[in-house]
Amino acid sequence: MAYRVLVVDDSPAMRGFIRRVIALSGFDAAECLEAGDGAEALERLRTETVDVILTDINMPRMDGEELMKRLAADERLRSIPTLVVSTDSTKLRIGRMSELGAQGYLSKPFSPEMLRGKLERVLGVSS
Amino acid sequence: MTTIEDATLREAVSAAVEQAMDAMFFDAAEPACECTGAGAADCVTAAVRFHDFIEGEFLLTMPRQTAVALAASFMALDPEAVDAAHSEQTVCELANIICGAALSRLDPSAELRLSPPEVVAGSCGLMEWGVWQHYRLLDGCMSVSIRLTP
Numbered sequence: 110m111a112y113r114v115l116v117v118d119d120s121p122a123m124r125g126f127i128r129r130v131i132a133l134s135g136f137d138a139a140e141c142l143e144a145g146d147g148a149e150a151l152e153r154l155r156t157e158t159v160d161v162i163l164t165d166i167n168m169p170r171m172d173g174e175e176l177m178k179r180l181a182a183d184e185r186l187r188s189i190p191t192l193v194v195s196t197d198s199t200k201l202r203i204g205r206m207s208e209l210g211a212q213g214y215l216s217k218p219f220s221p222e223m224l225r226g227k228l229e230r231v232l233g234v235s236s
Numbered sequence: 237m238t239t240i241e242d243a244t245l246r247e248a249v250s251a252a253v254e255q256a257m258d259a260m261f262f263d264a265a266e267p268a269c270e271c272t273g274a275g276a277a278d279c280v281t282a283a284v285r286f287h288d289f290i291e292g293e294f295l296l297t298m299p300r301q302t303a304v305a306l307a308a309s310f311m312a313l314d315p316e317a318v319d320a321a322h323s324e325q326t327v328c329e330l331a332n333i334i335c336g337a338a339l340s341r342l343d344p345s346a347e348l349r350l351s352p353p354e355v356v357a358g359s360c361g362l363m364e365w366g367v368w369q370h371y372r373l374l375d376g377c378m379s380v381s382i383r384l385t386p
């Protein structure tokens with residue numbers, strides 16, 4: 110099965126990098142959609158269907174924590190698995206994002222293999 | 237506020253540099269004595285401020301040519317297609333990654349707050365700013381410095 114992925118990050122360079130490593134890792138991605146913050150992600154999700162969301166935390170306008178809260182409050186969106194990708198690997202932050210409903214957490218820096226492993230884990234598929 | 241020895245801070249930064257360059261830039265960062273062109277007129281410099289368990293600022297600077305090569309590698313672009321924005325976004329992202337990874341190493345149980353990385357204009361004279369660590373990369377070099385607020 111090929112998956113549709115939504116990458117939410119305010120850095121165009123990081124979004125480009127994630128698209129690239131998803132391809133490099135061999136993960137079966139049908140399409141990578143992009144959003145520059147939580148608000149734009151919600152806007153895209155009004156018209157697009159995705160299988161998994163990768164989101165940064167620190168973003169302008171709407172950050173990753175607020176995005177997680179909005180997703181959890183939306184009956185149509187709450188079942189989409191979410192993987193947080195962040196430079197912050199402190200236990201407090203990881204715990205907080207997990208409480209908000211994140212199924213996985215990937216700390217930067219990460220390799221293509223680590224990204225693929227986390228994506229497969231949150232999607233419940235085995236390689 | 238936590239008290240951290242300079243040597244501990246530099247070790248954390250060094251480990252974060254090597255990890256970031258290896259995993260995300262597919263490059264080997266080797267410690268060097270200097271980085272010619274860093275902090276000069278035609279360089280790209282990014283700053284990240286942090287606060288909570290410790291407070292201060294992290295700086296990363298590199299010659300523009302190195303920034304172009306890194307951006308091309310990071311974003312899978314032809315070096316000739318790399319513009320100033322690509323270079324600056326890449327250096328900002330690298331600064332963010334290294335700073336976050338270094339601070340997370342120092343105290344994984346603490347709260348961590350980083351400001352969005354910013355490009356620093358007019359970097360000349362920057363090397364007077366504090367203690368710098370220099371690294372040789374496949375296509376150039378870079379320098380990093382971290383300063384805690386007393």
